[in-house]
Amino acid sequence: ELAYPERINFVAEILDKACAQGFADKVAIRTYTEAWTYAQLQEKVNRIAHVLVQDLGMVAGNRVLLRGANHPMMAACFFAVIKAGGIAVLTMPLLRAKELGVIVEKAEITHALCSYSLHEDLEKTRQEQPRLQHVMYFCGGDDSLETRMQSKSVEFAAVDTAAEDVCLIGFTSGTTGKPKGTMHFHRDVLAICDCFPRSTLKSAVNDIFIGTPPLAFTFGLGGLLLFPLRVGATAVLLEKLTPELLLKAIADFKATICFTAPTFYRQMTGLVSQHDLTSLRKTVSAGEALPISTREAWRQATGLIMIDGIGATEMLHIFISAADEQVRPGATGQPIPGYQACILDEDGNQVSAGVVGRLAVKGPTGCRYLADERQTKYVLNGWNLTGDAYQMDADGYFWYCARTDDMIISAGYNIAGPEVEEAILLHPAVAECAVVGIADEERGQIVKAFIVARPDVVVDDMLAKDIQDFVKQSIAPYKYPRAIEFKTALPRTETGKLQRFKLRVAQ
Ligand code: 3UK
Numbered sequence: 001e002l003a004y005p006e007r008i009n010f011v012a013e014i015l016d017k018a019c020a021q022g023f024a025d026k027v028a029i030r031t032y033t034e035a036w037t038y039a040q041l042q043e044k045v046n047r048i049a050h051v052l053v054q055d056l057g058m059v060a061g062n063r064v065l066l067r068g069a070n071h072p073m074m075a076a077c078f079f080a081v082i083k084a085g086g087i088a089v090l091t092m093p094l095l096r097a098k099e100l101g102v103i104v105e106k107a108e109i110t111h112a113l114c115s116y117s118l119h120e121d122l123e124k125t126r127q128e129q130p131r132l133q134h135v136m137y138f139c140g141g142d143d144s145l146e147t148r149m150q151s152k153s154v155e156f157a158a159v160d161t162a163a164e165d166v167c168l169i170g171f172t173s174g175t176t177g178k179p180k181g182t183m184h185f186h187r188d189v190l191a192i193c194d195c196f197p198r199s200t201l202k203s204a205v206n207d208i209f210i211g212t213p214p215l216a217f218t219f220g221l222g223g224l225l226l227f228p229l230r231v232g233a234t235a236v237l238l239e240k241l242t243p244e245l246l247l248k249a250i251a252d253f254k255a256t257i258c259f260t261a262p263t264f265y266r267q268m269t270g271l272v273s274q275h276d277l278t279s280l281r282k283t284v285s286a287g288e289a290l291p292i293s294t295r296e297a298w299r300q301a302t303g304l305i306m307i308d309g310i311g312a313t314e315m316l317h318i319f320i321s322a323a324d325e326q327v328r329p330g331a332t333g334q335p336i337p338g339y340q341a342c343i344l345d346e347d348g349n350q351v352s353a354g355v356v357g358r359l360a361v362k363g364p365t366g367c368r369y370l371a372d373e374r375q376t377k378y379v380l381n382g383w384n385l386t387g388d389a390y391q392m393d394a395d396g397y398f399w400y401c402a403r404t405d406d407m408i409i410s411a412g413y414n415i416a417g418p419e420v421e422e423a424i425l426l427h428p429a430v431a432e433c434a435v436v437g438i439a440d441e442e443r444g445q446i447v448k449a450f451i452v453a454r455p456d457v458v459v460d461d462m463l464a465k466d467i468q469d470f471v472k473q474s475i476a477p478y479k480y481p482r483a484i485e486f487k488t489a490l491p492r493t494e495t496g497k498l499q500r501f502k503l504r505v506a507q
Contacts, residue, residue: 013190018232064087103181117139163185195337200323206233209227210238213260223284250275257281261288265285281304331398356390358404423474426470429454430453
């Protein structure tokens with residue numbers, strides 16, 4: 001069903017086409033201070049492409065590091081690199097010199113466009129990585145990209161690329177281990193725009209997209225930039241969002257579609273009544289499992305049925321999801337049209353409904369690791385293993401259990417940490433929690449919960465005992481947390497994922 005020509009440059013297909021097909025004067029990207037129409041965005045993209053080619057000597061196939069917070073210039077640089085035939089490598093704003101160095105080396109990066117506010121770490125990386133020769137800064141600095149752009153032509157014909165040329169390398173957020181580079185083709189970018197947004201989100205030209213994930217995270221890249229531009233809609237790009245500021249921005253921009261992680265929705269729920277959210281039509285949660293209590297509290301506060309979806313950097317975007325009346329609280333959903341999913345045992349055989357196993361998916365996008373031996377471990381006959389333990393019910397709905405390496409084995413029982421977290425989150429004194437297995441002589445592992453209490457709650461042994469009793473009432477008693485530690489915050493990645501491994505090593 002998704003057929004693209006053999007030769008295509010997705011930037012021409014998305015941006016140039018939008019301009020040619022009547023959206024030239026529509027606002028493509030907004031912030032509190034700027035509003036760029038599709039034509040203005042295209043003009044900037046073209047000028048940046050000329051700077052890359054003429055001033056920085058970029059040729060097709062060069063890998064270009066991009067570094068900056070969510071901002072229209074980041075978006076323009078991303079499109080410019082790819083329009084000129086380069087390969088974009090978006091990096092998380094919080095990465096430090098050493099982490100950037102690993103990426104520069106691994107992805108053989110020769111060029112970088114970077115927000116001036118983040119220049120210090122990039123300059124350090126550059127000193128240690130001679131291959132990174134050409135660096136230019138935007139939004140500040142001397143001899144900036146913007147200065148160079150001024151003298152350049154506003155016309156730039158997209159470099160003729162194959163649908164199966166790599167155009168972007170996404171690095172995994174790395175909840176454990178070394179970051180993996182995942183390669184994606186021009187046609188993969190079009191495929192994600194034509195799958196989830198059409199089947200599940202049903203986004204259209206009048207939508208206004210908003211949310212928190214960084215553009216360097218493919219969840220944000222798709223949801224906050226590619227999906228809106230594919231349909232002629234408007235993208236709102238904001239940096240430094242807090243739950244309060246996101247709610248305010250939804251009201252200020254009359255946003256209709258919001259993308260963020262479960263923890264952000266939990267934090268926003270209590271603040272909803274102070275804001276006008278009547279514009280909001282769809283709210284998408286991804287990155288981590290969505291607890292039923294989070295979904296339900298959000299529905300009571302806003303009247304909206306949350307769209308949960310599992311995606312992965314390896315798959316580029318969401319591949320299992322459900323919306324509206326299709327939603328089954330607790331389940332992630334069903335494979336979105338175009339994708340297939342199944343559950344495999346350790347030997348790679350399919351298991352029956354209701355049995356927990358390894359999630360495998362197949363579809364128009366898939367895992368292509370950059371120089372990584374894990375390619376043959378995680379991709380079997382076109383099926384991608386995501387590293388998640390899941391089960392499928394008799395109706396083909398997929399239910400998340402845990403990351404495969406987060407399953408806890410205690411006294412012979414298999415316990416999924418997120419299930420215990422979900423039970424704990426229902427306790428009125430609890431704001432956030434993380435459950436891990438810690439070594440125990442007698443039981444192998446015991447279940448331990450790290451809990452952030454709500455403000456104004458007295459934290460003591462009585463509360464811990466009360467939470468333990470509470471959990472035993474709602475799930476099998478052998479799953480209750482034998483150990484509880486209260487904390488003021490939990491370790492999370494920039495993408496909102498719990499870093500359970502950090503809590504385990506802290507023991
Ligand atoms: C976990 C979920 C339960 C799961 C991502 C949407 O998260 C994204 O990519 P990453 O590579 O991580 C992938 C892993 O995260 N996960 C994501 N969503 C869910 N677990 N329910 C969910 N709804 O372990 C998965 O394997 O950082 C999400 C779109 C693009 C993305 N890259």
